[in-house]
Amino acid sequence: MSEPNEIVMDAIKTGLTGDRKEGLDLLQPLVDEGPATTFAVLVMLAGVATYEASKRPDPTSLLIPVVFGPDRASFPIDEAPPAHRFVVRLLAAVARADYDAARELFQGYVAEHDRPGSEEIGRAVRVAYRTALMTTRQLVEQADGE
Numbered sequence: 001m002s003e004p005n006e007i008v009m010d011a012i013k014t015g016l017t018g019d020r021k022e023g024l025d026l027l028q029p030l031v032d033e034g035p036a037t038t039f040a041v042l043v044m045l046a047g048v049a050t051y052e053a054s055k056r057p058d059p060t061s062l063l064i065p066v067v068f069g070p071d072r073a074s075f076p077i078d079e080a081p082p083a084h085r086f087v088v089r090l091l092a093a094v095a096r097a098d099y100d101a102a103r104e105l106f107q108g109y110v111a112e113h114d115r116p117g118s119e120e121i122g123r124a125v126r127v128a129y130r131t132a133l134m135t136t137r138q139l140v141e142q143a144d145g146e
Helices: 004-014 019-031 034-048 082-095 100-115 120-145
Strands: none
Touching: 004 019, 004 034, 004 120, 019 034, 019 100, 019 120, 034 082, 034 120, 082 100, 082 120, 100 120
């Protein structure tokens, strides 16, 4: 069996080739394992999404793009859907390497949204995954342009 970090990287590679659904399908067994592995997946995706920002002296000064929907509309964070609010805050914590804050954010999000029939946890994974893909694409494009 592959390690979670290998699965997350495979999911990102798969998404970069254009098959985001298959990439998410690769992540699903990890999420199904429970909160601990879901947190690990989210932190790994946030690490990819904030890779460039985390190298800065003030990593939160860099705007981290988050895809809000098909129209790519953005709005104040307090007006964003719960999954997006959570992911933006998680990205900021991971960019600062504040994993205690990241864990507290995750625990609060799970306590509020992990209910039978709720899709919020999965929605947060999808938002983090899309953000990691977008950031990776931008890094690849920058490298190709050099």
